[in-house]
Every structure is written in C-alpha cells, then in structure tokens.
Amino acid sequence: xxxxxxxxxxxxxxxxxxxxxxxxxxxxxxxxxxxxxxxxxxxxxxxxxxxxxxxxxxxxxxxxxxxxxxxxxxxxxxxxxxxxxxxxxxxxxxxxxxxxxxxxxxxxxxxxxxxxxxxxxxxxxxxxxxxxxxxxxxxxxxxxxxxxxxxxxxxxxxxxxxxxxxxxxxxxxxxxxxxxxxxxxxxxxxxxxxxxxxxxxxxxxxxxxxxxxxxxxxxxxxxxxxxxxxxxxxxxxxxxxxxxxxxxxxxxxxxxxx
Amino acid sequence: xxxxxxxxxxxxxxxxxxxxxxxxxxxxxxxxxxxxxxxxxxxxxxxxxxxxxxxxxxxxxxxxxxxxxxxxxxxxxxxxxxxxxxxxxxxxxxxxxxxxxxxxxxxxxxxxxxxxxxxxxxxxxxxxxxxxxxxxxxxxxxxxxxxxxxxxxxxxxxxxxxxxxxxxxxxxxxxxxxxxxxxxxxxxxxxxxxxxxxxxxxxxxxxxxxxxxxxxxxxxx
Amino acid sequence: xxxxxxxxxxxxxxxxxxxxxxxxxxxxxxxxxxxxxxxxxxxxxxxxxxxxxxxxxxxxxxxxxxxxxxxxxxxxxxxxxxxxxxxxxxxxxxxxxxxxxxxxxxxxxxxxxxxxxxxxxxxxxxxxxxxxxxxxxxxxxxxxxxxxxxxxxxxxxxxxxxxxxxxxxxxxxxxxxxxxxxxxxxxxxxxxxxxxxxxxxxxxxxxxxxxxxxxxxxxxxxxxxxxxx
Amino acid sequence: xxxxxxxxxxxxxxxxxxxxxxxxxxxxxxxxxxxxxxxxxxxxxxxxxxxxxxxxxxxxxxxxxxxxxxxxxxxxxxxxxxxxxxxxxxxxxxxxxxxxxxxxxxxxxxxxxxxxxxxxxxxxxxxxxxxxxxxxxxxxxxxxxxxxxxxxxxxxxxxxxxxxxxxxxxxxxx
Amino acid sequence: xxxxxxxxxxxxxxxxxxxxxxxxxxxxxxxxxxxxxxxxxxxxxxxxxxxxxxxxxxxxxxxxxxxxxxxxxxxxxx
Numbered sequence: 024x025x026x027x028x029x030x031x032x033x034x035x036x037x038x039x040x041x042x043x044x045x046x047x048x049x050x051x052x053x054x055x056x057x058x059x060x061x062x063x064x065x066x067x068x069x070x071x072x073x074x075x076x077x078x079x080x081x082x083x084x085x086x087x088x089x090x091x092x093x094x095x096x097x098x099x100x101x102x103x104x105x106x107x108x109x110x111x112x113x114x115x116x117x118x119x120x121x122x123x124x125x126x127x128x129x130x131x132x133x134x135x136x137x138x139x140x141x142x143x144x145x146x147x148x149x150x151x152x153x154x155x156x157x158x159x160x161x162x163x164x165x166x167x168x169x170x171x172x173x174x175x176x177x178x179x180x181x182x183x184x185x186x187x188x189x190x191x192x193x194x195x196x197x198x199x200x201x202x203x204x205x206x207x208x209x210x211x212x213x214x215x216x217x218x219x220x221x222x223x224x225x226x227x228x229x230x231x232x233x234x235x236x237x238x239x240x241x242x243x244x245x246x247x248x249x250x251x252x253x254x255x256x257x258x259x260x261x262x263x264x265x266x267x268x269x270x271x272x273x274x275x276x277x278x279x280x281x
Numbered sequence: 282x283x284x285x286x287x288x289x290x291x292x293x294x295x296x297x298x299x300x301x302x303x304x305x306x307x308x309x310x311x312x313x314x315x316x317x318x319x320x321x322x323x324x325x326x327x328x329x330x331x332x333x334x335x336x337x338x339x340x341x342x343x344x345x346x347x348x349x350x351x352x353x354x355x356x357x358x359x360x361x362x363x364x365x366x367x368x369x370x371x372x373x374x375x376x377x378x379x380x381x382x383x384x385x386x387x388x389x390x391x392x393x394x395x396x397x398x399x400x401x402x403x404x405x406x407x408x409x410x411x412x413x414x415x416x417x418x419x420x421x422x423x424x425x426x427x428x429x430x431x432x433x434x435x436x437x438x439x440x441x442x443x444x445x446x447x448x449x450x451x452x453x454x455x456x457x458x459x460x461x462x463x464x465x466x467x468x469x470x471x472x473x474x475x476x477x478x479x480x481x482x483x484x485x486x487x488x489x490x491x492x493x494x495x496x497x498x499x500x501x502x
Numbered sequence: 503x504x505x506x507x508x509x510x511x512x513x514x515x516x517x518x519x520x521x522x523x524x525x526x527x528x529x530x531x532x533x534x535x536x537x538x539x540x541x542x543x544x545x546x547x548x549x550x551x552x553x554x555x556x557x558x559x560x561x562x563x564x565x566x567x568x569x570x571x572x573x574x575x576x577x578x579x580x581x582x583x584x585x586x587x588x589x590x591x592x593x594x595x596x597x598x599x600x601x602x603x604x605x606x607x608x609x610x611x612x613x614x615x616x617x618x619x620x621x622x623x624x625x626x627x628x629x630x631x632x633x634x635x636x637x638x639x640x641x642x643x644x645x646x647x648x649x650x651x652x653x654x655x656x657x658x659x660x661x662x663x664x665x666x667x668x669x670x671x672x673x674x675x676x677x678x679x680x681x682x683x684x685x686x687x688x689x690x691x692x693x694x695x696x697x698x699x700x701x702x703x704x705x706x707x708x709x710x711x712x713x714x715x716x717x718x719x720x721x722x723x724x725x726x727x728x729x730x731x
Numbered sequence: 732x733x734x735x736x737x738x739x740x741x742x743x744x745x746x747x748x749x750x751x752x753x754x755x756x757x758x759x760x761x762x763x764x765x766x767x768x769x770x771x772x773x774x775x776x777x778x779x780x781x782x783x784x785x786x787x788x789x790x791x792x793x794x795x796x797x798x799x800x801x802x803x804x805x806x807x808x809x810x811x812x813x814x815x816x817x818x819x820x821x822x823x824x825x826x827x828x829x830x831x832x833x834x835x836x837x838x839x840x841x842x843x844x845x846x847x848x849x850x851x852x853x854x855x856x857x858x859x860x861x862x863x864x865x866x867x868x869x870x871x872x873x874x875x876x877x878x879x880x881x882x883x884x885x886x887x888x889x890x891x892x893x894x895x896x897x898x899x900x901x902x903x904x905x
Numbered sequence: 906x907x908x909x910x911x912x913x914x915x916x917x918x919x920x921x922x923x924x925x926x927x928x929x930x931x932x933x934x935x936x937x938x939x940x941x942x943x944x945x946x947x948x949x950x951x952x953x954x955x956x957x958x959x960x961x962x963x964x965x966x967x968x969x970x971x972x973x974x975x976x977x978x979x980x981x982x983x
Contacts, residue, residue, distance in 0.1 A: 075917035079924055125934050129935070136930075143872065167674055171668070184728070191717075196681055246945070262957060265954045363597050363598075378587060395596060702761075703760070712756065716745065
C-alpha cells in the first residue's frame with residue numbers, strides 16, 4: 024500500500040519534486056488571494072448587522088481554520104515519524120510549526136480587532152479564543168524545542184512527542200473552557216432563525232480560503248526544502264547541489280560587477 | 282571493517298552493520314561494520330572528538346545512529362531490549378553515584394536494578410575489592426571523584442552480564458587499581474564475555490595481538 | 503537469567519524507596535517548594551488587599567496557581583540530578599521497562615512535593631477566607647489534581663533534561679498542559695461555594711488523572727530516550 | 732504462560748482498563764450539568780435539578796434574551812437598563828414569564844439589540860420595590876454565524892440599527 | 906463596488922481602523938514569514954557551502970601530512 028509513496032520518501036526526490044511544484048503553488052496562491060482579497064474588501068456586500076467590520080471575516084476565518092489544520096497535519100507527521108521512523112515527516116513537521124504559529128497569531132489578532140467593535144471587548148476568555156491561545160503556546164513550545172536541540176533528528180523526535188501530547192490537550196482545553204465560561208452557550212444565546220450566508224458573500228470567502236490554503240502550502244514547501252537540506256547536509260547530492268548553486272551565485276555576482 | 286572473523290562458526294555477540302553517526306552536523310564515522318565475539322577485548326581508539334563515546338553509546342543502545350543497525354545475538358537491539366540490557370553493563374563518563382546515599386547503598390541499588398545477586402556481606406566484600414574498605418557507610422558526597430568511580434566499577438565484580446562497555450574506566454584510578462581491573466577483564470573474557478572499552482593507556486597485562494582495536498579518525502566523505 | 507526477572511512491583515518499590523531516601527536526606531527538596539507555595543499564597547492578600555470578600559472569591563484560583571507554580575519549580579529535580587550524575591543512563595540501560603522506573607520516580611516526586619502541599623492547603627485557605635462549603639472540593643481537587651501536575655510535568659522534564667538551559671523552556675512546555683486541571687479544579691471549588699454539585703468537574707479531573715497515569719509514563723520514557731541521546 | 736508474555740499482557744490490560752475508566756468518567760461528567768450560568772427563571776426559581784438559588788450580593792453571570800421594548804436609556808449619561816428573559820421561540824412574552832432587569836452603565840457592544848441573546852456579568856441585588864435585579868459590570872453580545880447583506884436583512888424584516896450615542900452621553904463618563 | 910469614493914473605502918463604514926488593522930497586521934506577518942522562509946533557504950545553502958570548504962581545507966592539510974609521512978591512508982585500521 025505504501026509502495027507508491029516510496030519514491031517520495033527519498034529526500035532527494037522530494038526536494039526536486041517540491042522545487043518543481045513550488046512556482047505553480049506560488050502563482051496559484053497569488054491569483055486566488057488577489058481575487059479573493061479585492062473582492063472581499065471592495066465588492067462583497069456589508070453585513071446587515073456588523074456593517075463593514077464583517078470584512079475581517081475573510082482573513083480571520085481562513086487563518087483560524089488553517090491554524091488548526093496545520094497543527095493537525097503536524098500531529099500526523101509526528102505520528103508517522105514515530106511509528107514508521109520516517110525522517111521526512113520530521114522535516115515536514117518542523118516546516119509547519121512556524122507557519123502554524125503565524126497563522127494562529129493572525130487568527131487571534133484579527134479576532135481581537137473584530138471582537139472589539141462587535142462584542143465590546145478585545146478579548147473574551149471563551150472556549151474558542153482560549154483554545155486558540157493555547158494552540159499558539161503549543162506552537163511556540165514546539166518551535167522552542169526544535170531550536171533547543173543541536174541535532175535536528177532529536178529535535179524532531181522531541182517536538183513530535185510534545186505535538187502528540189498537545190493534540191490530546193487541545194480538545195480538553197476547548198471543552199474545559201466551554202464549561203467554565205459559557206458565553207458561547209450554543210443554541211441558547213445565539214440569535215434565533217437560521218439564514219445562511221448569502222451567496223455573494225460566500226464566493227469571495229471561497230477564493231480567500233483557497234488562496235490562504237495555497238499560500239500556506241507554498242510557505243511550508245519553501246521551509247520543507249530548507250529542512251531537507253539541513254538534515255541531509257552530508258549527502259553527496261546536497262554537496263553537488265550546494266556547490267553548483269554557489270558557483271552560479273559567484274558567476275552572477277561577477278556578471279553584475281561587469 | 283571487521284575485528285574478528287576467524288571464529289565465524291559461532292555467531293558474533295554483537296554485530297554492527299553500516300553504522301553512520303552524525304553529531305552537530307559533523308560526520309563522525311561512516312558505514313562502519315564491526316563484529317565482536319565472545320572472548321574479545323576491543324579497544325576503541327581515536328583522537329578527541331572522533332566519536333569514541335558516541336560509538337559506545339550507540340553500541341549500548343543509549344543513542345540511535347543516523348543510519349545502520351546494531352545486533353545482539355543476531356537480533357536488533359531495539360527489538361530485544363530486555364535480553365540485551367540483561368547481558369550488558371555500560372559505564373559511561375559519569376559514575377551514576379548518588380551523593381545522598383552511602384557507598385554500600387549505591388552499589389546495592391545498582392546491582393539490584395541490574396538483577397545481580399547481592400546481600401550486605403558480599404557488598405562489603407565487593408567494596409573491599411575496589412579498596413573502599415571502611416567507606417561502606419559514608420555518604421558518597423563525602424568521597425572523592427576517584428572513589429565514586431570505584432563504587433561504580435565495583436559492579437564489575439558482581440556482574441552477570443556478558444558484554445561490558447566501558448568508557449574511560451581508568452580515569453582517576455591509580456596504577457594498582459588499573460592492574461586489578463585488567464586482571465578482572467581477563468577473567469571475564471575467559472568466561473565467554475567480551476569487553477569493549479576506550480582508554481588512552483595501553484593495556485599492559487594483555488599481549489598486544491590479543492587486543493582488537495577499532496581506530497576512529499575524522500571522516501569527511 | 504532468572505535473577506534479573508524482578509517483578510514490576512519489586513522494581514517500582516526499589517526506585518521509589520531510593521528516591522524517597524534521597525529526598526529525606528536532602529530535605530531542601532521537600533521544604534523549598536512548600537515554602538514557595540506558602541509565600542506565593544501570602545503575597546496575594548498583600549497585593550490585592552485584605553478584603554475578605556474579594557479574597558474568598560479568588561482563593562481557589564490563588565491556591566491552585568500557587569500549587570501549579572511550586573510544582574513547576576520542583577519538577578527540575580525529577581530527572582535533572584539523575585541525569586547529571588549518570589544514574590539516569592544506568593536506569594535506561596536496566597533490563598526493566600522504562601515506564602515502570604519513570605512511574606516510580608513520578609510517584610516519589612508527588613509524595614515529596616504534592617502531598618505536603620495538600621496537607622498545608624486548608625491552613626492557607628483559612629487565611630484566604632475560602633468559603634466554608636468549598637473545603638471538601640479544595641481537598642478533593644488537590645488530591646486528584648496534583649498527581650496530574652507531576653505526571654504531565656514529567657513529560658516536560660523528560661523532553662528538556664538534556665538541554666543546558668531547559669528551565670524557561672520547561673515552563674513554556676508544561677504550563678499550557680496544566681490549564682485544564684486549573685480550570686476544572688477552580689470551577690469545582692467555585693461551584694461548591696455556590697452550593698451546587700461539582701461531581702462533574704471532579705469526574706473530569708479524575709479522568710485526567712487516570713488518563714495521564716496510564717499514558718504519561720510511556721511519553722516520559724520516549725522523551726528521556728530522545729533527550730539523553 | 733511465559734513470564735515475558737505475562738508482563739506484556741499486564742501492560743496492555745492496564746492501558747485498556749485505564750482508557751475505559753477515562754471514558755466512563757468523561758461520560759459521567761457529560762451527564763452532569765455543569766454551568767456557572769443562570770437564566771432569569773433560575774434566579775427566581777432556582778436551578779432545575781438542585782433548586783439552588785443565588786443569594787443577594789453574590790457575583791453571578793446571567794444569560795438571556797433582551798426583551799423587546801424593554802431597553803431604557805438615560806438621555807444624559809450612559810446608564811441603561813433592560814429586561815432579560817429565558818430563551819424561547821417565538822419571541823412573544825406575557826406577564827407571567829420570569830424576567831430580570833439588568834442595570835448597566837457604559838457603552839453597549841454594537842451587536843446589542845432587542846430580541847438578541849446576551850450575557851452579563853454582575854452581582855445580584857434587590858431593587859427599591861424588593862424585586863431582584865442585576866447590577867452588571869460587563870455586557871457581552873455574541874455574534875451569530877449568519878451573515879447577510881442589508882438588503883436581504885430588510886427583506887427578512889431584521890432590526891439591525893445599532894445604538895447611537897450623543898456627545899452628552901459620552902461626556903458623562905468623564 | 907460597494908463604496909462610492911476612496912475615502913468611503915478607507916473609512917469602511919466607521920470600522921476602518923479595525924478592518925485595516927486586521928488586514929495590515931496579517932499582511933505584515935505573512936510577508937515577514939515569507940521573507941524569512943526564502944532567506945533561510947539561501948542561508949542554509951551558504952552554511953553547507955562554508956562547512957564544505959572548511960572540510961576541504963582540513964582534508965588538504967591531512968593529505969599533505971600523510972604524504973610527508975607516507976603512512977597507510979586507510980582511515981580505520983585493524
């Protein structure tokens with residue numbers, strides 16, 4: 024079952040493969056994001072209740088769901104690396120952590136900027152916000168652990184353990200805060216009646232969401248490639264690649280000088 | 282590189298295949314192959330920082346190599362951990378002696394943990410074998426570094442393990458002590474055990490050809 | 503071969519006895535976290551003001567946060583000294599499963615730091631004018647919750663024991679993991695103060711306790727293998 | 732059974748027992764109603780299962796629906812009062828419904844409006860006529876997950892005007 | 906187009922500060938991340954290159970030494 028995956032488990036192959044798809048990912052991300060953001064800012068209708076502040080939605084919601092999604096991906100990578108001793112999985116987890124942290128921070132900041140005019144406060148200790156904040160702490164812990172070990176392989180394993188412990192912790196925290204502070208008492212405190220999101224608001228959201236997802240994929244790809252290089256720095260293919268790259272660089276500088 | 286292939290009829294006690302070790306992004310050794318049989322005494326040599334300690338830690342299962350496998354009785358050590366550790370005695374740079382416990386308590390705990398038989402009488406005997414008579418009940422924190430080392434070396438006298446992996450066992454030990462240890466090694470390999478050690482001194486009680494050597498040097502390719 | 507087949511119970515009590523002996527001869531380990539706990543708790547009335555009503559409202563939070571911090575402070579001793587003198591290596595190389603040794607060390611840690619804390623907590627609660635109805639809840643949550651602190655903390659120490667400046671990193675890793683215990687414990691005590699049943703919160707803390715008791719020793723074992731590499 | 736097998740079995744069995752105990756405890760906890768949240772009817776009549784009533788002066792958190800036409804604002808300052816009722820469908824009230832009046836001074840969140848669910852933190856007090864009231868220190872409105880343009884909201888007959896504040900009211904705070 | 910003028914666009918119906926704060930902070934954070942990711946890739950390549958050069962130099966030194974003593978060049982001997 025895993026056989027077809029095997030060629031991609033080779034660091035060299037995946038380095039070159041990600042190098043090939045990277046420009047396409049980047050171009051698609053730019054396309055979707057520019058359409059989505061312009062549509063969201065200038066053309067989407069304002070919400071009947073929240074007015075134009077509703078436009079924050081187009082950054083906030085994709086960032087929040089991607090921050091969770093990236094953590095989930097990181098946990099899967101940690102699990103694969105632990106069970107199947109799959110070194111590339113560690114590299115991908117290391118590539119995901121900073122991206123996830125930044126998107127969690129974006130979700131928190133945009134959430135606060137939206138909450139201030141709408142709820143009347145920058146911050147509420149409710150289930151979603153608190154668990155998102157803990158998610159940020161977990162990301163920071165994982166990053167700190169990655170940096171604390173000199174040996175990247177060990178760092179990957181240690182961070183993997185923390186990631187998996189965090190996965191169990193996240194739903195507990197979400198649930199615990201729901202009990203402790205019941206501002207989000209689901210159906211009872213929400214408005215009555217159920218009009219779904221109107222279609223001319225939904226389309227820009229779809230574009231924004233796909234655009235952000237592609238952007239995340241692009242950045243993870245870039246970081247993943249650097250991680251592969253650091254972890255395989257003694258391999259001959261990395262050596263030749265580096266020397267080729269450097270000689271090209273030197274030639275370019277000479278050209279510039281002339 | 283093999284140390285001894287003459288006795289290929291009996292399977293080697295420890296064998297190592299394609300061992301590669303990287304520390305701090307530096308290649309310490311590459312594609313190392315070793316076979317160690319019962320009755321071998323192996324000395325690992327090399328300049329400082331050439332990976333002697335790393336090799337011993339990988340052999341004992343404390344560290345994982347970048348690549349390659351270590352087998353004990355032709356089984357991966359990660360898969361036969363309990364059997365392997367039952368037959369292994371590893372003494373690293375650190376003596377593993379608690380300052381808050383007396384010499385006798387330290388030895389007794391270490392022996393019991395390892396599963397070696399012990400009681401108050403033979404603990405005292407063992408400690409006297411390493412010249413610690415009279416210090417049995419003093420707290421280890423009141424003893425010197427050399428005495429700490431001797432407490433940890435005392436375990437060798439009671440060990441039932443076949444494989445001894447010793448990282449610089451002679452540091453802080455006087456000449457007489459070194460001689461006693463070497464005699465102990467001799468008895469151990471005669472009984473079908475093996476000793477793997479690092480030391481900067483020559484093993485004087487052994488014939489030079491009796492000691493197998495693994496020489497590590499800086500590798501770049 | 504047969505000699506080494508010590509039962510799990512024998513190995514467990516061997517390590518437990520050793521750690522308790524060491525702690526008894528090195529009393530700082532017991533007294534310092536306890537003193538820290540007491541001092542942190544007494545700082546709050548000085549900082550907030552001695553108003554009984556305010557204090558009684560925030561008492562559960564103060565006691566729990568102080569317990570959390572003093573546990574964090576004492577965590578360092580859990581594996582650090584063993585790592586520094588090489589006994590940790592020897593334990594990892596013993597023929598016994600690592601989780602049983604780890605569990606014994608964690609239990610010893612709790613007996614040394616958690617238990618004295620529970621014993622002194624009611625006295626401090628008096629100083630903080632804790633609501634009378636809440637004492638039962640306070641004791642029960644501490645009894646079930648402090649072992650969770652030791653168990654989860656051990657994972658953090660296991661991960662950072664090989665790192666030179668692991669102290670700050672340890673709190674970054676461990677404190678987020680402590681949040682559920684804090685929330686449910688203070689919620690239980692608050693609910694008890696209102697005279698409402700708090701068995702739900704208590705059940706969750708018990709679940710956290712049993713869950714971390716079964717899973718944490720394995721996580722710590724894996725973490726120690728990584729960080730002593 | 733050989734001792735190694737036996738040991739392994741003990742480990743697996745204890746993990747399984749541990750996990751099932753955890754599951755049992757969580758299920759038990761879920762069956763218990765945990766909240767620190769009072770609805771107006773619970774303040775007057777006590778919690779449904781335990782019958783516990785909050786006492787005067789106690790800090791509580793109340794959640795409910797802002798009763799239409801109950802919002803009274805002082806034209807000179809930021810004082811406001813409104814009545815809260817239990818959530819119910821449709822939003823039609825009669826005199827017998829339990830309601831609690833909330834007093835608050837400050838700027839209400841933009842999403843605050845009549846017929847909307849809100850949460851207020853404050854303390855329970857007794858008014859001049861002996862009735863229960865809440866003196867709120869904080870009023871929070873939750874936004875819902877439904878978004879629509881104003882035209883659609885008009886068609887659906889939604890009330891979406893946000894509160895306006897005069898300069899005089901805003902000045903009174905200082 | 907939802908807005909009549911550019912200033913109305915900037916004002917965002919009174920929520921300009923919050924909307925532009927959100928979009929601005931997000932854009933800045935993502936740009937920073939993207940920039941650091943791109944530079945870290947070239948940094949890694951340069952680091953590996955530097956180490957390679959250092960090792961080449963060491964190898965050269967060793968070769969010279971070995972030539973002068975004409976020792977067996979095997980790295981691991983029995």
